[in-house]
Amino acid sequence: MVTRRSLLAGGAAAFTAGVSHGREARAAGPVRPDWTSLAEHFRSPDWFRDAKLGLWSHWGPQCVPEFGDWYARKMYVQGDPFYEHHLRTYGHPSKFGFMEFIPRWKADRWQPEALVTKYKAAGAKYIVSMANHHDNLDMFASSHHPWNTTRVGPKRDIVGTWERAVRAAGLRFGVSNHGSHAWHWWQAAYGYDAEGPMKGVRYDAFRLRKADGAGKWWAGLDPQQLYTGPSMVIPDGIASIAAMDAWHEANDRQWLETIPANNPGFAPNWLARQKELVEKYRPDLVYMDNYGLPLERFGLEAAAHYYNRSIAAHGAVDVVLTGKKLSAEQRRAITDDVERGFVEGIRAEPWQTCTCIGQWHYDRGLYERKGYKSAKQVIQRLLDVVSKNGNLLLSIPQRGDGSIDDEEEKVLDGMTRWMTVNAEAIHGSRPWHRYGEGPARLGVGMHNEDRASTFSAADIRFTTRGGTLYAAFLDWPQAPVTIASLAGVAIERVTLLGGGALDSQRTDAGLRLTLPPPGPGAFVPVLRIEGGGIA
Numbered sequence: 171m172v173t174r175r176s177l178l179a180g181g182a183a184a185f186t187a188g189v190s191h192g193r194e195a196r197a198a199g200p201v202r203p204d205w206t207s208l209a210e211h212f213r214s215p216d217w218f219r220d221a222k223l224g225l226w227s228h229w230g231p232q233c234v235p236e237f238g239d240w241y242a243r244k245m246y247v248q249g250d251p252f253y254e255h256h257l258r259t260y261g262h263p264s265k266f267g268f269m270e271f272i273p274r275w276k277a278d279r280w281q282p283e284a285l286v287t288k289y290k291a292a293g294a295k296y297i298v299s300m301a302n303h304h305d306n307l308d309m310f311a312s313s314h315h316p317w318n319t320t321r322v323g324p325k326r327d328i329v330g331t332w333e334r335a336v337r338a339a340g341l342r343f344g345v346s347n348h349g350s351h352a353w354h355w356w357q358a359a360y361g362y363d364a365e366g367p368m369k370g371v372r373y374d375a376f377r378l379r380k381a382d383g384a385g386k387w388w389a390g391l392d393p394q395q396l397y398t399g400p401s402m403v404i405p406d407g408i409a410s411i412a413a414m415d416a417w418h419e420a421n422d423r424q425w426l427e428t429i430p431a432n433n434p435g436f437a438p439n440w441l442a443r444q445k446e447l448v449e450k451y452r453p454d455l456v457y458m459d460n461y462g463l464p465l466e467r468f469g470l471e472a473a474a475h476y477y478n479r480s481i482a483a484h485g486a487v488d489v490v491l492t493g494k495k496l497s498a499e500q501r502r503a504i505t506d507d508v509e510r511g512f513v514e515g516i517r518a519e520p521w522q523t524c525t526c527i528g529q530w531h532y533d534r535g536l537y538e539r540k541g542y543k544s545a546k547q548v549i550q551r552l553l554d555v556v557s558k559n560g561n562l563l564l565s566i567p568q569r570g571d572g573s574i575d576d577e578e579e580k581v582l583d584g585m586t587r588w589m590t591v592n593a594e595a596i597h598g599s600r601p602w603h604r605y606g607e608g609p610a611r612l613g614v615g616m617h618n619e620d621r622a623s624t625f626s627a628a629d630i631r632f633t634t635r636g637g638t639l640y641a642a643f644l645d646w647p648q649a650p651v652t653i654a655s656l657a658g659v660a661i662e663r664v665t666l667l668g669g670g671a672l673d674s675q676r677t678d679a680g681l682r683l684t685l686p687p688p689g690p691g692a693f694v695p696v697l698r699i700e701g702g703g704i705a
Contacts, residue, residue, distance in 0.1 A: 199478025201487075203470035208503035211477055214520040215488045217342060217454070218505075220598045221295035222556050224344065224455070224522075226565040227285075227332060228300050228530050230309060231268075231275040231323060234570035235259070236534035242268040242305040246358040246373055247418065248365065249411040267359065267374030268305065269396055273387050277324035280572020282335040289566075290339050292582045293589040295597065298344035298457060298563060299332035301447055306352035306396055310451065314442040317396045322388065333451045344455030344490075345447055350440055350464030353398045353430045357422035360397070361404040364414040370406075401430045429465050437465040444472045448479055455490040457507065457524070457563070462493050462500060473504065492522055494616065507563075510619045512612040516558050516601045523555050525619065526565035527581055533567070537575050545584025546693040550625045550644045553694065554612070556596055557605040557631035584691070591668035592696045595640035599633035602705065606631040607655050608644070627651065634705035641697045646688045656681035661701040672697070 201211050232241045237255055244252030246263050253263075260266040289297055302308045308318035310329035319328050329345060336343040359375035362368075380392035402421050408414050429437045448456070456476060463469030473491055480489045492507040493500065500506075506521040513521065527543040528536045536542065543551075548564060555562045566578055574582075589596070608629030612622045625644035630653060633640045641653060657680040664672045666685060674683040685695055 199474070199481050201474045201477040201481070203467065203474040205470070205499055205503050208470075208473055208477065209499065211481070212487050212503055214505065215490065217488070218296075218490050218561065219520050219600070221342065222561050222596045222599065223293045223552060224296040224298055224342075224561065224563040225289040225292070225294040226298040226300075226346070226524070226526075226563050227568060228346070228526065228565040229328075229568040229572070230300060230303050230305065230531075231271045231307060231570070232303065232305060233532040233568060234271045234274050236532050236569065238533040238536070239530040240304075241531060242271075242303075243355055243358050246361060248363045248414065262368055262371075263359070263373045264362075264368065264371050264377075265374070267378075269374070269378075269388065269393060272307065272323045275323040275570055277326065277328070277570075277572040280324075280568070282331055283338075285574070286335045286339045286341070288579075288582050288586075290341060291589075292585040293593060293596065294341065296342035296344055296455060297332065297336045298346055298455065299329045301329050301345040301347050302349040302352075302443075304348050304351045304355040304459075306349055306356065306398055308349075308443060310447060312443055313446060314439060315395070316391055322391070329447070329451055333453075342454040343451070344457060345451065345453045346457035346459065347444055347447065348459040349443065350458075350460060350469070351426070353401050353433055353436045354422045354424065354426050356397045357400070357402050357404065358418060360400055361414070364408045364411050376400075376403075398436060399433050401433045401436075425461065427461055427464050427466070427469075429468070437468040440465060441468045441472055445475050448476050452479075452483075453489070455492070457492045460493055461495040462497075463504070490522075508560075509616045511616040512554070512614060512618060512622065513558055513560065514612075514614045516605050517560070520559055520561070522561045522563055523551075524563040524565070525551065526567065527578065528567050530565060531567065532569050537577055540577060542577055542581060545581045545588065548581065548585060549588050549694045552596065553631040553633075553642045553644065554606075554625075556599060556633055557601060559601045584693075587691060588694065592642075592694075594635065594698075595633050595642060595667070595696045599635040599640070602632040602634050602639060604632060604655050607653070610644075630655070637705050639699040639701075639705045641699055643685070643695050643697075646693060646695055647685050650682060650684045652677065652680045652682045654680040656699070659701065659704060661699060661704065663698075663700045665698040665700075667696045667698055668692075669695075 201207050235241055237252060241252055244250045245256040247253050286297060301310055308315045311320045311327045312318040319326055333343050359373050362370050362372045375397035378393040383389045383391060404417060408417060458464060463473055476489060476491055477487045480487050491504045493504050494507050494509060496506045501519045508523045510525045511523060552562045566574055568574055610623050610625050610629045627643050627645040627647040629644040631642045664674045666672050669686060672683050674681055
């Protein structure tokens with residue numbers, strides 16, 4: 171019988187048994203594992219500054235139930251809609267835990283080469299593959315973690331397959347690593363129902379061991395290595411859903427970047443896996459789902475290793491490493507990522523925002539409600555970001571089988587049509603001295619998309635390229651408009667991209683002009699504005 175005491179005594183050891191901890195010597199090179207040294211060697215590479223748009227495969231076994239983001243954790247939280255869905259559809263999480271989705275993730279309709287072709291046509295200059303999520307399944311040929319997709323699930327090297335397809339298309343390749351949070355994120359799977367007929371019955375992570383896999387699909391694997399071991403097991407005796415929720419919020423639901431005190435093997439194992447990811451697949455970009463860098467000295471070691479590998483290959487740091495909620499010092503060392511959010515004005519350092527047209531993991535309900543961001547909304551967002559010296563990393567959710575749905579195809583088709591006409595205002599551009607004008611109020615910081623006001627034809631964003639200024643109206647003007655930012659600017663010629671020369675009038679209030687009506691399916695018009703020294 172597994173008790174809480176025996177679990178605490180042996181579970182963490184089970185996670186680390188037989189797993190390399192990555193205690194090898196640091197990679198040779200000039201970059202030391204500290205913020206000062208990282209900043210001394212990092213300059214945002216031109217390829218990233220030119221790219222402006224990346225597309226992201228945020229895809230894994232949590233897409234199998236098609237119920238949205240963080241399914242693997244929320245299915246263990248009694249009272250959550252995810253738990254209720256799981257109970258109705260698959261059974262109680264003591265009997266059907268997350269790991270049972272892994273063999274159902276077959277990726278049998280995944281066509282990476284075709285998707286890369288679509289993404290490139292839609293304007294992407296880099297494509298990012300998720301390498302692991304908080305669910306702790308490595309989606310690459312990992313030597314340091316037996317729970318990886320070459321052994322279970324699709325039985326394929328997901329990252330390696332994406333990498334070959336992306337590079338064959340002449341694009342830059344990135345990976346995202348979310349695994350540093352697995353140790354606290356997974357503690358919900360060691361819990362139990364606080365109420366109801368299964369009250370007190372512990373979920374699957376609490377009881378399953380390697381020996382339990384005999385004769386099963388996971389024979390030879392230890393579930394404790396997937397679920398990370400018991401770092402902060404929920405105590406016995408919690409008697410209400412509200413009390414259980416409060417416990418989660420105060421403990422394992424915190425967004426922790428620290429080394430787990432009760433699981434000494436976790437951080438060095440994470441580092442070994444991250445180093446191997448860099449060495450095997452040579453990513454141009456590594457996205458870290460962390461505030462700053464993860465796991466204290468281990469995150470700094472990972473960053474130094476990545477930069478030193480780039481210096482050895484290119485003579486300089488030619489790669490991008492992202493983190494979130496960075497200080498001013500940290501923004502000089504790695505690239506700030508503003509998740510599902512906005513910044514106020516032009517930033518000195520190139521940055522990135524990441525967002526999704528829907529949920530991070532595939533959500534069939536959202537598809538059926540036609541709830542995705544439209545192509546117009548994506549382009550509006552792209553222009554706002556680019557005008558402020560940023561890049562947009564956009565996720566297109568995939569089903570568990572690897573395909574995308576017809577509504578997502580429509581978004582990509584709309585982006586492709588817009589880029590065919592207007593890409594010159596995006597790729598290779600730089601900010602003007604003013605990002606734009608207009609009444610939209612966007613807020614500042616992460617996770618504020620749903621609070622942003624709607625863009626209108628009065629909202630204009632500027633970019634420059636090769637001495638030319640571009641002005642994009644974030645909605646199509648239906649009446650004469652005045653661009654106030656161009657008051658007093660010497661202008662020789664104004665051209666509507668895809669539509670020819672426009673008559674304009676310089677007034678004290680700005681540049682006044684009238685656009686023709688939009689063609690079928692057209693949105694977000696862009697002007698090319700030329701004049702001596704204008705940009």
